[in-house]
Amino acid sequence: MRVMKKNLRGNEGEISVLAETLDDLWHLKYIIEAGDLVFAVTKRKADAATDKLRPEKIEKKTVRLGVRVEGLEFHKFSNRLRVHGVIEHGMDIGSHHTFNIEGGTDLSIIKVWKKDQLERIDEAEIASKRPSVIIVGVEEGDADIGLVRHYGIEVYSHITQSSGKGEGNMRTVFFQEILDQLVHAISGSESIVLAGPGFTKEDFFKLVQEKEPDMASKIVFEDTSSIGMSGFQEVLRRGAVDRIMEQSRIARESRLMDDLLREIAINGKVAYGLSEVQMALGYGAIDTLLICDELLRAEREKGEIDTFLQAVEHSQGSIVVFSTDFEPGQKLLALGGIAALLRFRI
Numbered sequence: 001m002r003v004m005k006k007n008l009r010g011n012e013g014e015i016s017v018l019a020e021t022l023d024d025l026w027h028l029k030y031i032i033e034a035g036d037l038v039f040a041v042t043k044r045k046a047d048a049a050t051d052k053l054r055p056e057k058i059e060k061k062t063v064r065l066g067v068r069v070e071g072l073e074f075h076k077f078s079n080r081l082r083v084h085g086v087i088e089h090g091m092d093i094g095s096h097h098t099f100n101i102e103g104g105t106d107l108s109i110i111k112v113w114k115k116d117q118l119e120r121i122d123e124a125e126i127a128s129k130r131p132s133v134i135i136v137g138v139e140e141g142d143a144d145i146g147l148v149r150h151y152g153i154e155v156y157s158h159i160t161q162s163s164g165k166g167e168g169n170m171r172t173v174f175f176q177e178i179l180d181q182l183v184h185a186i187s188g189s190e191s192i193v194l195a196g197p198g199f200t201k202e203d204f205f206k207l208v209q210e211k212e213p214d215m216a217s218k219i220v221f222e223d224t225s226s227i228g229m230s231g232f233q234e235v236l237r238r239g240a241v242d243r244i245m246e247q248s249r250i251a252r253e254s255r256l257m258d259d260l261l262r263e264i265a266i267n268g269k270v271a272y273g274l275s276e277v278q279m280a281l282g283y284g285a286i287d288t289l290l291i292c293d294e295l296l297r298a299e300r301e302k303g304e305i306d307t308f309l310q311a312v313e314h315s316q317g318s319i320v321v322f323s324t325d326f327e328p329g330q331k332l333l334a335l336g337g338i339a340a341l342l343r344f345r346i
Contacts, residue, residue, distance in 0.1 A: 001027060001124035004106065008113070015121065016108040019101055020128060023150040025081040027124045028101065029074040030293050030321070031117045032109060033300065038083055039066045040099050040107040044091065065090035067097055076154075076325075079103060114306055115313070116296075116321060123249070124150070133244050134185060135235050136178070137227030138196040138204050143178045145185055146232045148241055150249050152326025153232045157181045175207045183212065191244045195222040195235050220244070233327060250326055256290060257328035260339055271346070272339035280340050281308070286317040288341040294324045295337030 001024040005016040019025055032038060043060040066089030073082045081101040087093050101107060133148040134156075141161040146153040159181060161174040182192070192215070194201045201221065209216040220243075224234040235241060236251040237258065263270035269287075271280040280286050289312050299305035312319060317340075322329035332339060 001121065001128055003121065003125055005108070011113045011115075011118075012111070013113075014108055014110045015113070016106065017121065019081075019105045019107070020103055022076060022079050022103070023127070024103070024124055025079070025101060026074060026076065026149070026151045026323075026325075027120055028081055029072065030297060031120055032069060032072055032083060033111070033297075034069055034071060036069045036109055036111040037066055037088065038069055038085070038099065038107055038109055039064060039089070040101065040105060042097070042099055044097060061091075063090055065097055065099075067099060076151075114309075116309070116319065120321075127249070132188075132190045133193060133241050134182070134190050135193045135195060135232050135241075136182060136201075137224065137231040137235075138178065138194065138201045139198065139227050140200050141174070142227060143174075143204075144227050144231070145178075145181055146229075147185065148250070149325075151323040152250055152329075153229070153236075155229070156185050158228075172207075175204050176211075178204060179208060179211060182215070186215070190218070192219045193222050193235055193240045193244070194219050195224045195231055195240075196227050197223070197225055229327065250323070250328070253320065253322050253326065253328040256288065256320060256341070257322075257331055259341060260290065260335075261331075263341065269342040269345050270339065271342060273336035274338055277338050277340050278308070280342055280346055281311055281315065281317075283346050284315050285342040285344055285346050286312055286315060286340045287343045289317055289319045290322055290332055290339045290341070291319065292322050292324050292329055292333050292337040294333070296321060 002018040007014045041064050067085035068088050069085040071084045083099040087097050135146045137144045143159040145156040222235050222240045224231045236254040242251045271277045322332050
């Protein structure tokens with residue numbers, strides 16, 4: 001995400017951004033809220049007087065509209081964020097309109113900004129300057145390719161050797177199919193983590209060195225006990241993605257979830273569920289608050305959660321918003337969507 005303009009007085013005003021990637025659209029899903037005023041260039045049918053007996057096709061005009069947001073939908077499989085609302089600036093004021101925000105869309109958002117929303121914009125802008133990462137998990141007869149997104153790991157493909165776990169030609173065909181899928185997945189400067197148990201990944205790497213030497217130069221190795229999503233998680237916990245990206249949002253979430261579950265297992269310095277976390281805040285015990293993005297958005301609509309978050313910050317606690325599109329966030333959601341690592345047991 002690229003910040004094009006920022007005009008704020010205190011925490012209120014306009015920020016213009018250029019959404020460049022699918023990750024940026026995901027961030028915008030949690031930045032834009034009902035009641036915000038959003039400006040973007042869009043297409044809209046112009047009213048025209050026509051002969052009803054001979055209807056003419058009404059062409060769409062390219063216009064810049066300001067829409068007061070009523071709702072939004074994130075379609076990650078079509079790389080699109082749909083923002084619905086009522087037109088307040090531009091043609092057809094008072095009518096409804098939907099912005100289809102995609103990569104390359106320039107938009108301005110005018111609102112009262114929350115601290116976590118400003119931090120999310122800063123984080124997205126910084127992350128856009130870091131190299132992106134692809135994880136390839138390989139074992140004998142099976143392979144998985146995952147794209148590291150800000151909101152989690154998106155499984156790109158699963159490849160299975162077509163005829164058992166044989167050596168020789170079928171194995172070579174299997175490796176070539178992995179390589180073909182990987183070439184298709186790469187769009188530019190991605191780094192690659194090649195992971196898995198045993199020595200199959202090293203054998204696959206030899207093919208990459210032979211066929212795609214430039215790609216081979218971007219590969220780092222990581223030993224894992226499995227492939228698939230559990231293998232991807234293992235890569236994150238071991239810090240391979242952090243070493244590439246300097247600071248990865250989802251790797252941090254994975255480590256924090258491990259810490260939380262460990263404290264729960266020993267009945268340690270932890271609180272989970274809204275009532276327990278509120279009690280922990282009353283004692284000034286919260287060190288790190290963990291909250292799901294979906295719970296945060298739902299509670300914001302009720303209008304009370306921001307007072308609670310400010311109280312956590314005033315007590316010197318930090319706040320981490322988890323993505324529910326990824327396994328740590330799903331685990332947190334199962335615990336009530338909110339938890340806290342504490343300074344002391346209560």
